[in-house]
Every structure is written in C-alpha cells, then in structure tokens.
Amino acid sequence: MEIKIEKIIRSKRKTIGLQVTDNGALIVRAPFEVSEDVIWKVIYKHKNWIDKKKREIEKRDPKILKKEFVNGEGFLYLGRYYKLHIIDNQEEPLRFENGFYLSKDALSNAKEVFIDWYKKAAYEKISERVKWYAQKCGFQYNKINITNAERRWGSCSYKGNLNFSWRLIMAPLPVIDYVVVHELAHLRIKNHSKSFWAKVKSIMPVYEKHEKWLKENGYLLKL
Numbered sequence: 001m002e003i004k005i006e007k008i009i010r011s012k013r014k015t016i017g018l019q020v021t022d023n024g025a026l027i028v029r030a031p032f033e034v035s036e037d038v039i040w041k042v043i044y045k046h047k048n049w050i051d052k053k054k055r056e057i058e059k060r061d062p063k064i065l066k067k068e069f070v071n072g073e074g075f076l077y078l079g080r081y082y083k084l085h086i087i088d089n090q091e092e093p094l095r096f097e098n099g100f101y102l103s104k105d106a107l108s109n110a111k112e113v114f115i116d117w118y119k120k121a122a123y124e125k126i127s128e129r130v131k132w133y134a135q136k137c138g139f140q141y142n143k144i145n146i147t148n149a150e151r152r153w154g155s156c157s158y159k160g161n162l163n164f165s166w167r168l169i170m171a172p173l174p175v176i177d178y179v180v181v182h183e184l185a186h187l188r189i190k191n192h193s194k195s196f197w198a199k200v201k202s203i204m205p206v207y208e209k210h211e212k213w214l215k216e217n218g219y220l221l222k223l
Contacts, residue, residue, distance in 0.1 A: 003043060003050060008036075016042045019151075020053035022219045057219075067223050069110040075100050076220065077121070079172030096121075111223055115166065122146050122169035129173075129180045130162060137203055139184045150222070153214065154179045156186035167221040171214065178210035 006025035010032050016039060017029040030039055043050070067073065074081035077096065084100045086107065093106035093113045106113045123146045130144055142160035149155075149165040156162055162183050168176050181204050189196040200207050 003047065005039075005043070008039065018043065018046055018050065020050060020057070022057065022222075024054050024057045026050060056216075067111070069102065069107065069114075075114070076170035078125075078169065079175070114223055118169050119146050119166040122164065122166040125169060125173075126164050126176060126180065129177055130184065133177070133180055133184055133203070137184065139187050141184065141187060151218070153218075154183040156183045156190075158190075160187060170221040171217075175210045175213050178204060178207050178214070181207065 003026065005028055006021070008028045008030060010030055013029060013031055016031070016034060019027040019029070021027060026043075028039055028043070067075075069084065071084060071086050073084045075084055076082075077100075082096070082099045084102060086104055087101050088104050090101060090103040090105075093103050094117045095101045096117070100114075102110060102113065123144070126146070127144050130141065133139065134141060140160065141162050142157075143162070145161060145163045146166050147163050149163075150167070152165065153168055154162065154164045164179065164183070168179060181200055185196060185199045185203070189199060204210070
C-alpha cells in the first residue's frame with residue numbers, strides 16, 4: 001500500500017507522532033529540527049501499522065460518515081441510534097424523546113442545533129458520572145469543561161480541570177465511564193506509566209474492553 005503524507009505539523013515537541021485520520025490521510029507531527037529523511041524512516045518503520053489502519057478505514061461503511069438530517073436518519077446517543085423526525089410547528093429547535101425531533105424551522109442549521117444539544121447533554125451526563133466516581137474513589141477535581149476535540153476524548157490539567165469532548169455523549173455509558181475514570185486517575189498520576197494503568201484497572205477492571213471500543217468505533221462519534 002502506497003504511503004503519502006497529507007500534512008507535516010511541526011512544533012516544539014520532542015518526538016515524531018503519526019496519525020491516520022478518519023478519511024485515511026497520514027498526518028505527521030514532528031519537532032522543528034527533524035528532517036524529512038528522518039520522518040520517512042519513522043514512517044517506514046511503522047508501515048505495517050499504517051497499512052493496518054488504512055485497511056480498517058476502507059472497510060468502514062461510508063454512508064454512516066455524512067449526515068443529511070432527513071426523516072428516519074439515525075443519530076447516536078449513549079451508544080444507540082435514534083431516528084430523526086422533522087416536525088412542523090415545534091417551538092424548541094431540537095428535543096429528545098426516544099428519538100430526535102427537529103423543528104422544520106431549524107433545518108438550515110441542523111448540524112449546529114445538534115451540536116448544541118449534544119454539548120448540553122454531555123455536560124449533564126459526564127458531570128454526573130465524574131461526581132459519582134470522584135465520591136466513590138476519593139478524587140478531588142476543580143471543574144469540568146466540554147470541548148470540541150475530535151480525537152482527544154478527555155484531558156486533565158495541572159489545575160485539576162477535567163476536559164471532555166462533547167462527542168463522547170454518543171458513546172455507550174460504560175465507554176464514557178472509562179474516559180471519566182481515565183482522566184480522574186490523571187489527577188494523581190500525570191503520565192501513562194504502569195502505576196497509572198494499575199490505578200485505572202483497580203477502579204474499572206474491564207477498562208480494556210471500553211478502550212478497545214473507543215479505538216475501533218471512535219470514528220462513529222461525529223456529525
């Protein structure tokens with residue numbers, strides 16, 4: 001399989017990072033001083049991984065990647081697809097009641113309306129789960145933020161702020177819980193050392209199952 005670099009993003013980082021996007025493009029993140037020859041050596045070293053990622057993407061059904069906001073279309077919420085209904089004379093732009101009900105007047109900016117709804121739902125549900133695990137395990141955090149991140153599901157700042165992508169609200173609740181536990185564990189252990197993963201496992205013994213789901217299905221969590 002031929003390898004083509006879509007973009008090289010240079011920064012003050014110390015290592016070279018590779019990312020295969022949802023459309024199969026290869027993004028390289030590299031330090032300012034690293035030459036392209038060195039970058040290509042790293043790419044060829046990881047060629048099998050890149051090829052595997054590209055094959056996985058090619059197997060995906062392209063129909064699920066682009067939303068058209070039409071009657072009967074399925075939208076994810078907490079791991080399940082719910083049908084969209086376009087409604088006349090509905091005051092609120094979007095409501096949820098075992099299905100999504102979108103006002104016909106909101107069709108022109110349907111994507112923004114959905115994102116707004118998802119953000120509010122994400123803050124409510126994720127805050128609830130963070131509070132529950134924090135009380136159960138004795139974690140102290142500062143505040144919770146909902147972000148627009150597309151690939152970084154969560155993060156933890158040195159000030160104790162917990163950040164979560166609104167896209168997580170599309171995932172099953174156990175997957176959301178895994179990301180919550182992951183970030184709470186970072187309040188005590190800032191790296192991804194063995195002790196960090198041991199801490200995550202002590203709280204969520206089957207975390208690998210949910211981590212795997214996110215790696216394999218994360219591309220679905222988008223509009």
